[in-house]
Amino acid sequence: MTEHDHIKLPEGSIEKTTTTINLGPTHPATHGVFQNILELDGERIVSAEQTVGYIHRAFEKLAERRPLYQVTPLTDRLNYCSSPINNMGWHITCEKLLHIKTPKRVDYLRVIIMELARISDHLICNSIVGVDTGAYTGFLYVMQYRELIYEIYEEICGSRLTTNIGRIGGFERNFNDIAFQKLDKFLAEYPKVLKEFIDLFERNRIFIERTQNTGAISADRALNYSFTGPNLRAAGVDYDVRIHTPYASYEDFQFNVPIGTTGDNFDRWQVRNDEMWESLSIIEQAYRKVQEFKGAEAEVFHADVPEYYLPEKEDVYTKMEALIWHFKIIMGETKIPVGEVYSCVEGANGEVGFYLISDGGRTPYRLHFRRPCFIYYQAFEEMTKGSMMSDAIITLSSLNLIAGEMDA
Amino acid sequence: MSLTNDRVKQRVIEKFGEQVTAFSEPYGMLTFEAPKEMNLKVLNFLYDDEELKFRFLTDLQAVHYPDEKGRELAVVYHLHNLVDNVRIRFKVFTDISTPDVYTATGLFSGANWMERETYDFFGVNFVGHPNLKRILNVDEMDYFPLRKEYPLEDQTRIDKDDEMFGRG
Incomplete structure (x- = not known):
């Protein structure tokens, strides 16, 4: 019975x-x-x-009514753990369409911001993997350094999470001294913290046993599923947009592309940690290059493209020319070339792509976001079939799925 | 020897002759199109060919051109050869009354959700897709929102009571 x-x-x-x-x-x-x-x-x-689709907000449709410079806030809300990368990716796409060449200093400043964003994103992802395996300490410990990164954003653009940072052609203002002081502080303190963070987990038997050999995917399957970013590299494929299709002068920097071998949860975690070290090194190199600019060059923070770069408000009120350009940009009277562009950046999650079709109007005719999360979440079933339910939870967090990016 | 756009073009023309058309290079990316019945043949050739090796599907989406009669919907594939680092864009056009295009899921597992998304927003019917249903929109939706005949709401409309949302 x-x-x-x-x-x-x-x-x-x-x-x-x-x-x-x-x-x-x-x-x-x-x-x-x-x-x-x-x-x-x-x-x-x-x-x-x-x-998926619970927070779908129809960004692609919304973008069809917005002038190029108004699309930036939409990109914030894709992967909101590293919005600056999306913002820059969008600016770079527009600059490609409009044939704008940005000055080196702008590129280097962008690299600093993008790598900071990458660190903050990986930090969240890796510490969340820790939380899901039962180790809360790491998460709380590193949060204060994400806070410091957000403070740097705040000095540059005024906001923290959905940053809307930069403009087509450069930044809205030059980095102030406080931003650089905070960056100094970050560069001085963070390596020690990251080391401690890694030790906290790497010497924890529970963590190792729960992440190793769980949620694995082979390199072939990962490629077939169009994986990119850390998840692909953990499977052993050294594809990195920063190397393959350099943007924002990434070719000027020396860095390694860390790869894993098995594509399991531990390798993904490891690759993200290693990428944080590389990002730190890139920031240091970029910071040094920024400091080398002297005289007038050290003040450059945007390209000289008045027809697309929104002028400063003070100039709009006091200078005739700035007022005219401001008016023209806002009213959509600057010429936008006809064409189609695919441009991509190495987001924290993988290749963030923008496919922009312009018919010469002030708004995009069609804009498609390639969202890495959306593409690799479909492999979840294959990665977890036959495994334990508790492994699936870790796989979920180590893939770094961000609902905002998935649903667009 | 590194692969160039010209070489890709040459190989594709050698194989398919007159059937592949509209070669262009907007912003450096080789773009061409083929009849929609041929999409799998072309994708397979690009995948299998020892020289071309376009084995990574970067992205797949559709575009709606309401004014081009008989070829209103374009399905756009972005392919990447990771070995030689060459990207190409391949398009097939279909009319909007019978938007049937063969699925690429047999070749790329990653095409599954990309095609579902394309179906969801444009109504492209991917023939042979294992699970072609809406993905981001609600299942009950009976139109394809990214088509151009569905405009966004007029921001100046006054008939709507929006007091609660600060627009009233």
Whole structure:
């Protein structure tokens, strides 16, 4: 006699022996609004079906009514853990379309910001992997350095999370002294913290055993699934947009592309850590290059393109020419070339691409965001099939799925 | 020997002759198109050819051109040869009344959701797709929102009570 004996099944029916579990959309371990319908046999996953789209905001449609400079705030809200990279990616796309060449100093400042954003993104991802394996300390410890990065953003653009940083052609203002002081502080203190953070986990047997050999994907499969970024590199493919298609003068910097071998959760975690070291080195190199500019060159923070670069407000009120350009840009009277551009940057999650079609109007005719999260989340079922439910949770966080980027 | 756009063009023309058309290089990326029935043949050739090796699908999306009668929808593939680091763009056009295009999921697992997204927003029917249903929009939706006939709401409209949202 089992407890279900009173249930009378219709004749000929087969009793369902698996359990259906809804992981999400509001489960704390999904770290975002998306759902997994897991079919479990005991604690093993038989199949997983993902549902996304809970925070879809139709950015591609919205962008069709916005002039180029108004699309930037939309890109903030894709991967909001590293919005500056998306912002810069969008500016670089527009600059490609408009044939704008940015000065070296602008490029280097952009590199500093983008690498800071990469660090803050990886920091969140890796510490969340820690949280999901039961180690909360690392997460709380590194949070103060993300805070410091946000303070640097704040000095540059005034906001912290959805940064809307920069303009087409450069930055809205030059970096002030406080920004550089905070950057100095970050560069001085962060290596020690990162070292400690890594030691905290690498010497923790529970963490190692829970991440190694779980959620693995082979290089072939990862490529076939169009993986990019740290998740592809963890599988052993050294594809990095910064090397393959350099933008913002990345070719001027020396850095390594860390790769893993097995593509499991631990390798992804490891690759992200190594990338943070490389990012630190890139920031230092860029900072040194920025300091080398002397005289008038040291004040350059945007390209000389008055027809696309929004002038400073003070100039708009006091100078005739700036007022005219301001008017022309806002009213959409500057000439936008006809053409189609695909431009991409190495986002914290992988290749963030912008496919922009312009018909000569002031707004994009069509804009498509290549969102790395969206593309690699579909591999989740393959990566977790047959594994334990608790491994799936870690896989979910180590893939660094950001709902905002997935749903656009 | 590094692969160039000219070489890709030459190889594709050698194989498909007159059927591949509209070669251009907007902003340095080789772009061409083929009849929609040929999309898998071309993708397979680009994938398998020992010299071309376009084995990475960067992105897949559609574009709606309402004014081009008979070829209103374009399905655009961005492909990447990671060995020689060459990117190309390949398009197929379809009319909007029978928007059937063969699926690329057999070749690229990653095309699965990209095609679902394209279906969701443009209604391109990917023939042979294992699970072609809406992905970002609600399942009950009965139109394809990114087509040009669906404009965004007029921002100047006054018939709507928006007091709660600060526009009233």
